[in-house]
Amino acid sequence: MTSQNNPQKKFLIAFLVVVALLPALPIPEYWITLLNYIGLAALATLGLVLLTGVGGMTSFGQAAFVGVGAYTTAYLTTQLGASPWIALLAGLLITAIAALAIGMISMRLSGHYLPLGTIAWGLALYFLFGNFEFLGKYDGINDIPALTLAGISLQSSRAMYCLIWAILMVAILSVTNVLRSRPGRAMRALKSGKLMPEAMGVDTAWLKVMMFVYAALLACVSGWLYAHLQRAVNPTPFGINIGIEYLFMAVVGGAGYVWGAILGATVFTVLKDVLQSVLPKLLGASGNFEIIVFGILLLLLLRHARDGLWPLLRGLFPAAPPVHAPDSAEALPQRVKPQAGALILQVDSARKQFGGLVAVNNVSFDVRAGEIIGLIGPNGAGKSTTFNLVTGVLPVTSGEVRFCGESISGLASREIVKRGIARTFQHVHLVAGMSVLENVAIGGHLRSDFRPQGGIIASMLCLNRNEEAKLLHEAKRQLIRVGLGDRLHDDASSLALGQQRILEVARALCCDPSLLLLDEPAAGLRYQEKEALAGLLRKLRSEGMSILLVEHDMDFVMHLTDRLVVMEFGTKISEGTPQHVQNDPVVLEAYLGGVD
Numbered sequence: 142m143t144s145q146n147n148p149q150k151k152f153l154i155a156f157l158v159v160v161a162l163l164p165a166l167p168i169p170e171y172w173i174t175l176l177n178y179i180g181l182a183a184l185a186t187l188g189l190v191l192l193t194g195v196g197g198m199t200s201f202g203q204a205a206f207v208g209v210g211a212y213t214t215a216y217l218t219t220q221l222g223a224s225p226w227i228a229l230l231a232g233l234l235i236t237a238i239a240a241l242a243i244g245m246i247s248m249r250l251s252g253h254y255l256p257l258g259t260i261a262w263g264l265a266l267y268f269l270f271g272n273f274e275f276l277g278k279y280d281g282i283n284d285i286p287a288l289t290l291a292g293i294s295l296q297s298s299r300a301m302y303c304l305i306w307a308i309l310m311v312a313i314l315s316v317t318n319v320l321r322s323r324p325g326r327a328m329r330a331l332k333s334g335k336l337m338p339e340a341m342g343v344d345t346a347w348l349k350v351m352m353f354v355y356a357a358l359l360a361c362v363s364g365w366l367y368a369h370l371q372r373a374v375n376p377t378p379f380g381i382n383i384g385i386e387y388l389f390m391a392v393v394g395g396a397g398y399v400w401g402a403i404l405g406a407t408v409f410t411v412l413k414d415v416l417q418s419v420l421p422k423l424l425g426a427s428g429n430f431e432i433i434v435f436g437i438l439l440l441l442l443l444r445h446a447r448d449g450l451w452p453l454l455r456g457l458f459p460a461a462p463p464v465h466a467p468d469s470a471e472a473l474p475q476r477v478k479p480q481a482g483a484l485i486l487q488v489d490s491a492r493k494q495f496g497g498l499v500a501v502n503n504v505s506f507d508v509r510a511g512e513i514i515g516l517i518g519p520n521g522a523g524k525s526t527t528f529n530l531v532t533g534v535l536p537v538t539s540g541e542v543r544f545c546g547e548s549i550s551g552l553a554s555r556e557i558v559k560r561g562i563a564r565t566f567q568h569v570h571l572v573a574g575m576s577v578l579e580n581v582a583i584g585g586h587l588r589s590d591f592r593p594q595g596g597i598i599a600s601m602l603c604l605n606r607n608e609e610a611k612l613l614h615e616a617k618r619q620l621i622r623v624g625l626g627d628r629l630h631d632d633a634s635s636l637a638l639g640q641q642r643i644l645e646v647a648r649a650l651c652c653d654p655s656l657l658l659l660d661e662p663a664a665g666l667r668y669q670e671k672e673a674l675a676g677l678l679r680k681l682r683s684e685g686m687s688i689l690l691v692e693h694d695m696d697f698v699m700h701l702t703d704r705l706v707v708m709e710f711g712t713k714i715s716e717g718t719p720q721h722v723q724n725d726p727v728v729l730e731a732y733l734g735g736v737d
């Protein structure tokens with residue numbers, strides 16, 4: 142541990158001591174009960190932080206999974222006499238299966254269809270609880286036994302407080318561990334869309350389902366605790382309006398921050414409690430007036446503090462230490478690179494039609510190992526479309542793309558990067574709020590000992606230290622290689638555009654590619670930045686890297702590339718050395734409208 146993280150550690154220890162000592166202090170029972178409900182709500186909200194705040198997937202159905210946990214233990218303990226701890230395992234299993242099934246359908250929805258989908262299954266589960274005879278219909282199930290742990294009864298609310306907050310702290314720690322590791326970096330990358338994470342080898346659809354299951358399991362534990370605290374369940378606390386309340390807590394606390402779950406749950410629960418007792422007295426009538434106040438507060442919050450309250454308070458607390466790369470670590474395995482001059486990429490009569498428009502018309506060219514090839518042409522010539530055919534963003538209409546002799550036509554981006562083609566983007570795709578080092582580490586997503594689910598579980602339990610050390614060390618090595626070794630811990634979005642593009646090259650290098658594909662790397666760069674980028678690409682070529690770049694900047698490509706492929710109206714019109722292309726009348730005609 143460095144001295145840098147000592148204040149953070151001290152703050153955390155102080156917080157944990159306060160949380161642990163609270164039940165021993167002469168605090169009124171009422172406050173302990175309120176703290177219990179805050180803890181339960183924070184646990185369910187933590188799942189939404191992961192799902193909505195980190196992953197960008199809005200769910201109104203979180204309360205339904207709280208219900209699954211609560212009803213499973215209520216039924217098994219009262220009707221079958223099962224131990225509550227066995228019932229917890231059963232609840233987790235049922236939740237995992239249900240969330241897997243629901244997630245596989247709803248996580249594929251995008252835009253407003255996803256929240257609508259979550260409302261649909263949230264309502265469905267609510268009515269299921271209320272209509273099954275064996276679950277007591279709308280009356281629910283009573284006489285749920287109190288929990289016992291190692292022979293000690295947890296009947297009192299102070300005893301339940303200890304269990305609820307201990308579980309909440311473990312959950313916070315597990316989510317924090319995940320978010321600071323390989324699968325967590327992929328999760329954090331999801332918010333900006335799936336294009337970049339898929340290009341780094343992330344199976345985004347599966348990762349979203351895993352996040353959904355993780356969030357549902359947290360809700361299930363909250364429901365299990367609720368049932369044994371309340372000793373009775375009915376469908377009301379698991380309805381869609383409570384799902385909206387959890388979402389409200391996540392937004393109020395700060396949907397992108399794990400500690401925002403506790404803050405949001407505290408603010409909401411306390412405010413609701415106060416408003417429910419004050420407003421009827423003030424207005425002289427009974428009713429759910431607090432909902433009107435919450436609506437107004439939410440509007441004000443979204444207007445003035447979109448990221449919730451936690452970012453406003455965060456400055457008062459010591460910052461979390463940045464993720465560090467170790468000075469030495471075992472090297473990650475590297476693929477065997479093709480011999481210099483070997484044919485690695487063959488674009489063979491590739492054609493792409495968008496309806497009646499032929500964007501790429503039977504284009505053929507090759508790339509050999511150790512070459513820099515430029516793909517140029519006027520606006521609308523079909524360069525980006527060709528780039529997308531090679532990187533798997535678009536499928537070819539006809540023709541073939543082969544990499545190292547294997548056909549890659551029709552493969553998804555994440556399959557193509559697996560084979561050794563890594564890319565950068567015309568409009569840089571970096572994860573804001575994440576350090577330069579962690580952004581580059583996303584490139585090493587596939588270079589892991591763990592498969593996706595295994596990776597999440599290993600990260601939760603801190604079993605991934607060795608893997609993380611190797612990965613972060615590799616990211617640091619690539620950053621030093623491209624000349625950004627002194628910016629490791631800066632926020633990636635604080636870099637100048639030229640450095641951001643170089644960062645993208647480092648991230649692509651972290652994929653261990655045989656071929657680098659760069660989409661307009663010089664776009665928007667100043668002269669010195671272009672010089673620095675060209676110098677880096679020459680250095681990579683001298684180290685044996687093959688590079689294919691799409692570019693508009695003639696000066697940049699003429700001084701850098703070994704060969705150029707020129708396109709116009711979707712067709713290849715010339716190919717050869719920069720000198721040859723520069724003097725080709727067909728090219729001059731395309732660019733300047735004639736040799737004169």
Ligand SMILES: Nc1ncnc2c1ncn2[C@@H]1O[C@H](COP(=O)(O)OP(=O)(O)OP(=O)(O)O)[C@@H](O)[C@H]1O
Nearest residue numbers: 495498499500518519520521522523524525526527
């Ligand atoms: N998804 C799409 N749907 C329909 N038409 C498209 C699509 N993508 C590209 N096109 C069309 O295909 C043609 C080639 O576009 P493309 O973006 O590949 O050209 P480009 O050479 O990269 O141009 P620029 O240099 O301006 O980016 C254009 O006429 C464009 O409008």
